Amino acid sequence: xxxxxxxxxxxxxxxxxxxxxxxxxxxxxxxxxxxxxxxxxxxxxxxxxxxxxxxxxxxxxxxxxxxxxxxxxxxxxxxxxxxxxxxxxxxxxxxxxxxxxxxxxxxxxxxxxxxxxxxxxxxxxxxxxxxxxxxxxxxxxxxxxxxxxxxxxxxxxxxxxxxxxxxxxxxxxxxxxxxxxxxxxxxxxxxxxxxxxxxxxxxxxxxxxxxxxxxxxxxxxxxxxxxxxxxxxxxxxxxxxxxxxxxxxxxxxxxxxxxxxxxxxxxxxxxxxxxxxxxxxxxxxxxxxxxxxxxxxxxxxxxxxxxxxxxxxxxxxxxxxxxxxxxxxxxxxxxxxxxxxxxxxxxxxxxxxxxxxxxxxxxxxxxxxxxxxxxxxxxxxxxxxxxxxxxxxxxxxxxxxxxxxxxxxxxxxxxxxxxxxxxxxxxxxxxxxxxxxxxxxxxxxxxxxxxxxxxxxxxxxxxxxxxxxxxxxxxxxx
Numbered sequence: 077x078x079x080x081x082x083x084x085x086x087x088x089x090x091x092x093x094x095x096x097x098x099x100x101x102x103x104x105x106x107x108x109x110x111x112x113x114x115x116x117x118x119x120x121x122x123x124x125x126x127x128x129x130x131x132x133x134x135x136x137x138x139x140x141x142x143x144x145x146x147x148x149x150x151x152x153x154x155x156x157x158x159x160x161x162x163x164x165x166x167x168x169x170x171x172x173x174x175x176x177x178x179x180x181x182x183x184x185x186x187x188x189x190x191x192x193x194x195x196x197x198x199x200x201x202x203x204x205x206x207x208x209x210x211x212x213x214x215x216x217x218x219x220x221x222x223x224x225x226x227x228x229x230x231x232x233x234x235x236x237x238x239x240x241x242x243x244x245x246x247x248x249x250x251x252x253x254x255x256x257x258x259x260x261x262x263x264x265x266x267x268x269x270x271x272x273x274x275x276x277x278x279x280x281x282x283x284x285x286x287x288x289x290x291x292x293x294x295x296x297x298x299x300x301x302x303x304x305x306x307x308x309x310x311x312x313x314x315x316x317x318x319x320x321x322x323x324x325x326x327x328x329x330x331x332x333x334x335x336x337x338x339x340x341x342x343x344x345x346x347x348x349x350x351x352x353x354x355x356x357x358x359x360x361x362x363x364x365x366x367x368x369x370x371x372x373x374x375x376x377x378x379x380x381x382x383x384x385x386x387x388x389x390x391x392x393x394x395x396x397x398x399x400x401x402x403x404x405x406x407x408x409x410x411x412x413x414x415x416x417x418x419x420x421x422x423x424x425x426x427x428x429x430x431x432x433x434x435x436x437x438x439x440x441x442x443x444x445x446x447x448x449x450x451x452x453x454x455x456x457x458x459x460x461x462x463x464x465x466x467x468x469x470x471x472x473x474x475x476x477x478x479x480x481x482x483x484x485x486x487x488x489x490x491x492x493x494x495x496x497x498x499x500x501x502x503x504x505x506x507x508x509x510x511x512x513x514x515x516x517x518x519x520x521x522x523x524x525x526x527x528x529x530x531x532x533x534x535x536x537x538x539x540x541x542x543x544x545x546x547x548x549x550x551x552x553x554x
Contacts, residue, residue: 124414124448125456127168132445139422140186142195145215150425155181163215168427168447185232187243189262200229208262223264235281235290238313248276257313273305273318282332282341285360295327325349333376336406346374355406369411370398373421377433390421454539455481461547464521475518482509489538497531499548523552
């Protein structure tokens with residue numbers, strides 16, 4: 077991780093996502109996450125497959141992720157008509173939801189606000205306040221503990237803005253950016269507001285001028301400003317006047333990272349029609365922008381384990397994700413799309429313990445959350461679940477197939493391919509898929525009872541230490 081980037085006191089990686097446009101009529105969810113992941117250099121490509129879909133409370137507006145119960149498995153928290161906690165099982169699925177009623181929450185972020193080694197949550201209701209839920213370290217939370225704000229806030233980000241080793245927050249108000257300095261107990265001091273950027277929408281935090289003081293990058297909101305600004309921090313919680321840069325398209329999200337490995341923070345901006353990347357000069361200014369296909373929320377991480385930062389963006393043609401592999405010099409390869417059928421990109425993290433970054437998607441229109449696992453060297457087509465529709469009980473459907481491809485120059489061994497539920501499976505893979513080779517997995521559906529039914533194809537192979545899955549769905553008809 078570049079030394080100029082903010083680092084939480086805990087070694088747990090934090091992710092946060094908020095709903096853009098708290099004050100707008102637009103319903104898109106935009107993601108904000110800064111993630112730096114440098115793993116072993118492996119000859120592999122990122123590949124995403126749908127793992128699970130989970131019903132969530134009505135009106136989900138934001139997601140944060142972290143290990144809330146110290147079991148080494150990534151959990152998620154959802155801001156909606158109530159606060160919902162989903163503890164991860166370590167395979168891309170979650171335990172039964174834990175809910176905390178108390179308000180309609182529009183944005184959420186995660187950090188250790190009282191320095192006890194447990195992750196806490198800060199949420200923003202549609203009121204002049206923020207609420208902190210202090211973590212007990214077992215997946216449960218205390219609170220809320222409420223602090224006043226100038227007005228309702230969206231796009232919450234966390235960082236130590238005054239260097240006192242207590243986590244602070246910054247958020248977007250209706251016409252200003254607020255910094256709230258933490259007291260170290262889950263409460264915050266009075267808002268410090270800055271209104272120098274017109275119609276702020278989403279935030280990212282980082283040290284853009286290498287002075288070891290946290291700054292803020294901001295993009296405009298839908299129906300407001302089509303620009304990007306940098307507000308340099310003074311090291312005491314106050315921010316300087318915005319340095320503003322025009323954009324070609326309406327921005328939706330912003331993330332900060334060092335894409336060309338020169339020690340200066342850069343930014344990636346997800347727009348409605350394209351992704352904009354601006355390389356930083358190290359003094360708060362940026363080079364001319366470069367543009368890539370993609371759009372909506374954008375998240376940064378090393379998704380293919382080559383030591384170079386990549387981008388994962390909202391799928392431009394519909395719900396799903398688009399992957400842009402980084403070249404390590406600030407440029408990116410053409411996008412590769414993985415449609416899912418539901419959800420917009422929210423956060424990324426290792427959901428199944430295989431050291432690969434997976435994706436979590438949130439659908440606020442249909443009240444559900446979808447996980448997509450990064451399977452690495454083996455690519456699946458299609459990446460969406462196999463849906464057999466309605467099938468008469470005690471009869472067998474026509475087969476549906478998934479193609480497996482080995483994208484590397486080494487053979488991949490296949491240990492087992494099995495189906496669970498009222499499904500049967502056959503395959504042409506044998507024991508090995510040769511370099512560049514493909515094989516097919518066929519499944520059929522034989523319902524024994526009426527109603528919706530689900531199952532999985534479980535694949536054990538030499539490309540991953542964890543099982544890989546294909547979801548199966550069907551409806552038994554009398």
